[in-house]
Amino acid sequence: MITRRQFLALIPGFVVASTGSIFVSLNPKKYLSFNRKRSLPFLLGWYDNINNIDVPIKVSSRGIDLLMPYVEKESEIKIQAFLDASKKTRIKILLEIPRTLIKSENISGVKDFIRTYKNHPSVYAWYLYDEPEMEQPTPLSPNLLKQVYTAIKEEDKSKPVALVFSKIDKIEPYSDAMDILMWDRYPCTQDVAEFQWVSYYRETLYKVMSLADIKNKKFLNVLQAYGNNQFNRRLPTKAEFRYMFYLSVLxxxxxxLFWTHYRSSYSWNESVLYPTIQEFRDYIPAIITGEDSKNLVQVSHSNIEVKLFSIPNTTNFVMIVVNHNETQINFTLKLAINIIKFVGRESDNIKKTRYAKKDTGNSQIKSIC
Structure with missing residues (x-):
């Protein structure tokens, strides 16, 4: 039997087996994405605040390589100080453009902002706006953001522009105002039990990912990393966080990105978030290479998703397996390759995987569950 917790323990690879039945079960209405090609760098980062100048140093050794600090109305001195602090590390900054400039339609002010910081080595991209579809009393105009996007590109063609959304049905009108599509959904609330939110989260994530694919946008998912009854949220359990993390990779x-560092819990970060990041980073090269289309995986259960990735310059593989069930299940994986060894964590209640071909001793498959 595989429990969700055991299944998501850590994986050097992932599998999307039985692709047909899996996607049929999602019943997507408009968008669908299968095996998407990624490009480096694969970014892992925190949201924070521009005033927290010590954060780049604190998180740079924990596998974090991107920060999105809220700027609001802070002075150029504070922004410069945060960027300079990041320069001392390997961390890059997704720099927010002050919202007052955008809401007031101050295009010349936006251009001045871009000119001021575009040559700083820490600036990776521009954060155009935070949930424009949620702006009150009325959503921010897609035409306005397209105008601002054009102004940014006139000053800096080299860096991408990001927008983050909460409501996926409102994203498409903003497509021409971004290069990076971001989505934030924080499903772990005080009144929802562990994994009771999985079905909706899974279906919605596939839709927004498919939209990013169709519109040719990079996609960064924003995961819940706060709780303790803030905004009626509870911290995700370790299993829930791993599910969101690896499903996003899958x-x-x-x-x-993780929302958000100044609301996070030190003990939760140390026991849940950072260990997950650390285990995953070793497998990023395989993930970037993409799913191994020559060695497809079959799985006996339609609610199990699996993908197999080749580790570059080796004969080894990484497999990522995600369990969408809320209960323990038995299942069988079949790998259409001349397999060698299966290297993975096992416990007495986990059945050994059965393979389509005999063990030949040539390669290894490492599995994180």
């Missing part, structure tokens, strides 16, 4: 995300 569907084709180009990176993950």
């Amino acid at each position: 569907v084709g995300s180009d990176g993950l």
Whole structure:
């Protein structure tokens, strides 16, 4: 039997087996994505605040390589100080453009902002707006953001522009105002039990990922990393966080951000978030290479998703397996390759995987569950 917790323990690879039945079960209405090609760098990062100047140093050794600090109305001195602090690390910055400039339609002010910081080595991309479809009393105009996007590109053609959304049915009108599509959904609330949110989250993530694919946008998923009854949220359990993390990798995300560092829990970060990041980083080269289309995996259960990735310059593989069930299940994987060894974590209640061909001793498959 495989419990969700055991299944998502850590994986050096992932599998989307029985692709047909899996996607049929999603019953997508408009968008669908299968095996998406990614490009480096695969980014892992925190949201934070521009005033927290010590954060780049604190998180740079924990596998974090991107920060999105809220700027609001802070002075150029504080922005410069945060960027300079990041320069001392390998961390890059997704730099937010002050929202007042955009809401006031101050295009010349936006251009001045871009000119001021575009040559700083820490700036990776521009964060155009935070949930424009949720702006009150009325959503921010897609035409306005397209105008601002054009102004940004006139000053800096080299860096991508990002927008983050909560409501996926409102994203498409903004497609011409971004290069990076981001989505934030925080499903772990005080009144929802562990994994009771999985079905909706899974279906919605596939839809937004498919939209990014169709519109040729990079996609960064924003995962819940806060709780303790803030905004009626609870911290995700370790199993829930791993599910969101690896499902995001499975569907084709180009990176993950976590909301948000100044609301996070030190003990939760140390026991859940950072260990997950650390285990995953070793397998990024395989993930970037993409699913091994020559060695497809079959799985006996339609609610199990699996993908197999080749580790570059080796004969080894990484397999990622995600269990969408809320209960323990028995299942069988069949790998259409001349397999060698299966290297993975096993416990007494996990059945050994049966393979389509005999063990030949030439390769290894490492599995993180």
